[in-house]
Amino acid sequence: MHFKGRTVAAFILLTMVASVLVTLTLADRWIALGSGGVAAGSASNSPGQDDLSEKELGKLNTVMELIETKYFREVDRTKVLDGAINGMMEALDDPYSVYMEKHTADQFSESIEGSFTGVGASVTMKDGKITVESAIKDSPAQRAGVLAGDVLLSVNEDKLEGLSLSDAVAKIRGPKGSKVKLGIQRPGVANPIHLTIVRDDVDFETVFANLRSDGIGVIEIRQFSLNTGERFIEELDRLEKLGMKGLVIDVRDNPGGVLPVVVSVAQPFVPKGKPIVQVEDRGGKREQTLSKGGGKSYPVTVLMNKGSASASEVLAGALKEEGNAVLVGQTSFGKGTVQVSYDKVLDDGGLVKMTIAKWLTPLGNWVHEKGLKPDVEVLPPDYYTVARLSKTKTLARDTIDEDIKSLQIMLAGLGYETDRKDGYFSEVTEKSVKAFQQQTGVPVTGKVDKTTAEKLEEKLIERVREDNNDTQLLKAVEVLKSKLDITP
Amino acid sequence: MHFKGRTVAAFILLTMVASVLVTLTLADRWIALGSGGVAAGSASNSPGQDDLSEKELGKLNTVMELIETKYFREVDRTKVLDGAINGMMEALDDPYSVYMEKHTADQFSESIEGSFTGVGASVTMKDGKITVESAIKDSPAQRAGVLAGDVLLSVNEDKLEGLSLSDAVAKIRGPKGSKVKLGIQRPGVANPIHLTIVRDDVDFETVFANLRSDGIGVIEIRQFSLNTGERFIEELDRLEKLGMKGLVIDVRDNPGGVLPVVVSVAQPFVPKGKPIVQVEDRGGKREQTLSKGGGKSYPVTVLMNKGSASASEVLAGALKEEGNAVLVGQTSFGKGTVQVSYDKVLDDGGLVKMTIAKWLTPLGNWVHEKGLKPDVEVLPPDYYTVARLSKTKTLARDTIDEDIKSLQIMLAGLGYETDRKDGYFSEVTEKSVKAFQQQTGVPVTGKVDKTTAEKLEEKLIERVREDNNDTQLLKAVEVLKSKLDITP
Numbered sequence: 001m002h003f004k005g006r007t008v009a010a011f012i013l014l015t016m017v018a019s020v021l022v023t024l025t026l027a028d029r030w031i032a033l034g035s036g037g038v039a040a041g042s043a044s045n046s047p048g049q050d051d052l053s054e055k056e057l058g059k060l061n062t063v064m065e066l067i068e069t070k071y072f073r074e075v076d077r078t079k080v081l082d083g084a085i086n087g088m089m090e091a092l093d094d095p096y097s098v099y100m101e102k103h104t105a106d107q108f109s110e111s112i113e114g115s116f117t118g119v120g121a122s123v124t125m126k127d128g129k130i131t132v133e134s135a136i137k138d139s140p141a142q143r144a145g146v147l148a149g150d151v152l153l154s155v156n157e158d159k160l161e162g163l164s165l166s167d168a169v170a171k172i173r174g175p176k177g178s179k180v181k182l183g184i185q186r187p188g189v190a191n192p193i194h195l196t197i198v199r200d201d202v203d204f205e206t207v208f209a210n211l212r213s214d215g216i217g218v219i220e221i222r223q224f225s226l227n228t229g230e231r232f233i234e235e236l237d238r239l240e241k242l243g244m245k246g247l248v249i250d251v252r253d254n255p256g257g258v259l260p261v262v263v264s265v266a267q268p269f270v271p272k273g274k275p276i277v278q279v280e281d282r283g284g285k286r287e288q289t290l291s292k293g294g295g296k297s298y299p300v301t302v303l304m305n306k307g308s309a310s311a312s313e314v315l316a317g318a319l320k321e322e323g324n325a326v327l328v329g330q331t332s333f334g335k336g337t338v339q340v341s342y343d344k345v346l347d348d349g350g351l352v353k354m355t356i357a358k359w360l361t362p363l364g365n366w367v368h369e370k371g372l373k374p375d376v377e378v379l380p381p382d383y384y385t386v387a388r389l390s391k392t393k394t395l396a397r398d399t400i401d402e403d404i405k406s407l408q409i410m411l412a413g414l415g416y417e418t419d420r421k422d423g424y425f426s427e428v429t430e431k432s433v434k435a436f437q438q439q440t441g442v443p444v445t446g447k448v449d450k451t452t453a454e455k456l457e458e459k460l461i462e463r464v465r466e467d468n469n470d471t472q473l474l475k476a477v478e479v480l481k482s483k484l485d486i487t488p
Numbered sequence: 489m490h491f492k493g494r495t496v497a498a499f500i501l502l503t504m505v506a507s508v509l510v511t512l513t514l515a516d517r518w519i520a521l522g523s524g525g526v527a528a529g530s531a532s533n534s535p536g537q538d539d540l541s542e543k544e545l546g547k548l549n550t551v552m553e554l555i556e557t558k559y560f561r562e563v564d565r566t567k568v569l570d571g572a573i574n575g576m577m578e579a580l581d582d583p584y585s586v587y588m589e590k591h592t593a594d595q596f597s598e599s600i601e602g603s604f605t606g607v608g609a610s611v612t613m614k615d616g617k618i619t620v621e622s623a624i625k626d627s628p629a630q631r632a633g634v635l636a637g638d639v640l641l642s643v644n645e646d647k648l649e650g651l652s653l654s655d656a657v658a659k660i661r662g663p664k665g666s667k668v669k670l671g672i673q674r675p676g677v678a679n680p681i682h683l684t685i686v687r688d689d690v691d692f693e694t695v696f697a698n699l700r701s702d703g704i705g706v707i708e709i710r711q712f713s714l715n716t717g718e719r720f721i722e723e724l725d726r727l728e729k730l731g732m733k734g735l736v737i738d739v740r741d742n743p744g745g746v747l748p749v750v751v752s753v754a755q756p757f758v759p760k761g762k763p764i765v766q767v768e769d770r771g772g773k774r775e776q777t778l779s780k781g782g783g784k785s786y787p788v789t790v791l792m793n794k795g796s797a798s799a800s801e802v803l804a805g806a807l808k809e810e811g812n813a814v815l816v817g818q819t820s821f822g823k824g825t826v827q828v829s830y831d832k833v834l835d836d837g838g839l840v841k842m843t844i845a846k847w848l849t850p851l852g853n854w855v856h857e858k859g860l861k862p863d864v865e866v867l868p869p870d871y872y873t874v875a876r877l878s879k880t881k882t883l884a885r886d887t888i889d890e891d892i893k894s895l896q897i898m899l900a901g902l903g904y905e906t907d908r909k910d911g912y913f914s915e916v917t918e919k920s921v922k923a924f925q926q927q928t929g930v931p932v933t934g935k936v937d938k939t940t941a942e943k944l945e946e947k948l949i950e951r952v953r954e955d956n957n958d959t960q961l962l963k964a965v966e967v968l969k970s971k972l973d974i975t976p
Binding site: 399 | 538539540544545547548549550551552553554555556557558559560561562563567568569570571572573574575576577578579580585587769770825826828830833834836840842843844845846887888910911912
């Protein structure tokens with residue numbers, strides 16, 4: 001876990017592994033399939049030409065029989081069958097082609113749809129307590145009066161103490177229409193508050209826009225969910241009406257999403273008839289998606305980093321090559337393939353997400369495993385991405401530790417003197433620790449124990465959240481201003 | 489890769505992963521199966537009760553069809569099917585239950601049988617050259633006159649230069665009866681020598697015995713292959729006839745092998761009628777294997793370490809609990825299960841190795857994930873297990889690196905002064921590097937470049953190979969002597 005501002009809060013929903021999220025999806029509930037004969041449960045009744053042969057089936061049956069009759073413990077047969085499907089997908093050696101059993105599939109679908117069922121509070125772990133970061137606009141939590149800073153004590157009378165964040169979140173979530181009773185400790189209120197909330201569909205926000213006082217608009221897109229296109233156009237219109245002079249589109253750490261959505265986001269910036277993206281099928285046939293009309297008179301920069309993947313790269317590629325935009329930040333992730341999520345072909349709620357094509361930029365570049373290079377490279381300050389302190393040991397003078405590396409980066413980020421950042425706890429490191437302890441009211445020991453470590457992280461998070469420390473964003477704004485001929 | 493004396497030489501055969509080798513096997517070519525109906529290829533023709541249902545089969549067919557028709561690249565269908573079987577085995581969550589396709593299965597069978605087809609030379613990589621460590625007794629290589637120290641230059645006129653050890657080994661090996669022409673550079677001989685060798689079955693040695701001048705015998709067992717039992721008894725008889733007063737059985741880094749073999753090794757030390765091992769099937773039923781007669785008048789120690797697994801632990805457990813032996817060294821690996829390798833049920837040469845039972849010591853202890861504790865604990869000197877130097881960078885004063893930790897352990901092991909072993913290149917470290925360089929004829933820079941690193945490793949290997957630095961072995965001998973009332 002990094003300290004990147006936006007990832008400090010653990011969104012209630014984002015508990016999936018990265019390779020699942022890095023995606024560019026065509027979901028088969030919206031995209032019609034060809035007549036390949038793939039339909040739920042049909043394969044065994046009407047054997048297709050690609051069905052398992054007698055010999056292949058014999059092999060699988062033999063192994064299943066060995067497991068059921070000889071293995072030294074009893075085994076859940078469903079788990080073994082899921083294992084077989086996992087194994088088939090893994091044999092493709094493509095991290096983006098995966099099988100998800102029902103639970104993971106449900107989470108994935110929520111992510112793609114940009115909505116989930118729950119109370120709609122974003123929570124984080126703070127000092128070992130489940131703490132509300134914010135209540136999502138118009139969510140059941142907001143309507144019931146949940147506030148940022150509220151500490152969740154219990155769910156339906158079950159205490160949350162000692163649970164991990166994801167276990168706590170699992171308790172809070174539940175089906176639409178069901179009730180959940182939350183026990184809350186509110187800062188400044190003596191007794192716990194009890195709120196009963198009816199769970200509902202909650203749209204989570206993927207688009208965050210603001211207009212700076214200098215006339216530059218910044219729209220951050222966190223992922224390309226189904227509702228992201230509409231929300232983006234809404235915010236773009238709003239900023240334009242406010243007289244925006246230039247636009248930064250921030251897709252840092254955006255893992256991707258749905259292809260038609262990113263096309264709709266790119267379209268306003270790409271002139272009519274020009275390609276936004278090309279898709280190449282397994283036969284090598286290419287199909288271009290052309291803009292239905294767009295082009296802006298104000299300058300645009302796309303802000304990206306090595307976490308900008310897939311749909312984010314489609315956007316960056318299209319806006320650079322056909323939209324005259326400048327790419328600022330770091331080389332992007334490098335994922336140049338398109339997946340379809342087949343969520344109806346398995347009748348048990350499982351889902352197969354499979355790579356079906358490559359995508360190429362308008363000029364025919366394949367970014368896979370290379371990424372897009374920025375026109376203007378800016379690295380984030382090293383304290384943005386520093387590893388967290390483990391807090392399991394006390395760090396002291398003249399020792400060596402990975403944690404001391406992090407400590408030194410943090411101290412430097414907070415403006416204290418540092419002579420080395422290599423993990424050797426030097427005299428200067430000790431002096432700076434003492435100065436930090438002095439200034440933040442922690443016992444001045446020169447050693448970094450749990451209390452000092454937590455205070456360091458707290459102060460660092462504050463610093464990361466101040467926009468004027470975001471050197472990548474500042475550069476993206478500067479590039480726009482130089483085009484507009486405004487003195488920075 | 490560690491510097492443990494015996495692992496410095498890469499045996500021509502041992503290219504398999506550790507979890508495959510850690511085993512206690514009943515191979516189905518020697519052990520009759522019950523009437524569970526598992527037979528090669530039969531399952532699909534006469535459906536058993538555990539066969540895949542229509543619904544399960546439908547699911548697998550659907551995924552196979554998606555892969556064959558939609559995936560963005562063409563796929564090797566055999567690989568996908570192997571993936572399915574791998575996935576089924578992985579779902580068991582047992583590292584010892586694995587599917588091996590033909591190539592791996594063949595290597596595994598060779599390991600179990602204690603023989604392979606080839607020329608019978610043990611080779612290692614030395615200064616970037618494929619060098620013969622030894623020619624196995626009675627092997628084609630020995631008969632053709634291959635000597636330790638010979639550098640292999642070419643195989644069938646193909647140069648070996650630049651190849652990895654395992655790639656070179658793959659070139660040398662081949663089917664029984666086939667010819668291979670080796671180009672050899674022999675130390676002290678000006679021109680290359682060319683030898684043509686006919687490949688044959690080669691028994692590799694798993695038992696190494698010697699009688700020390702003090703009358704203590706040491707028998708090292710490297711693994712329990714099919715021929716190990718016979719070889720052990722042969723060597724045991726030989727040492728006894730030479731008047732052995734006490735015996736060290738060294739099973740350090742012995743990953744296991746075949747259950748009936750370890751029973752035959754234990755038997756001479758366990759009195760008639762006493763249990764050697766107990767096997768508990770999936771129903772919880774226990775069966776004891778009783779000794780057919782044994783017991784020795786001389787004292788025995790079993791020397792083990794954390795690499796002593798499975799069959800090694802059966803031996804240590806039996807000899808401790810029923811053979812009056814003393815366990816010396818470190819807590820063993822901790823693997824308390826029995827596998828059967830089903831190598832005939834899949835008709836394509838593949839093999840399913842599956843855990844079918846637990847095994848327990850004579851007194852009913854299950855060592856799984858705990859290991860056996862030694863009666864006398866002795867750790868090896870830290871330079872025995874030090875990580876190798878990466879040799880990709882030059883190490884110098886006042887820097888921090890994992891490689892510097894290794895360097896400091898090596899310097900101390902070679903008798904040079906060290907003030908720290910934490911990876912910080914101190915003044916004392918530099919002084920010791922200079923002293924080492926001075927004494928070994930390397931340019932005296934105080935920095936550790938590739939030349940100095942290689943010289944350090946060379947000297948360390950020499951030191952490791954001297955028996956009188958083997959503190960664990962020395963302790964095992966000392967324990968015997970105290971029992972014999974011989975002043976050490």
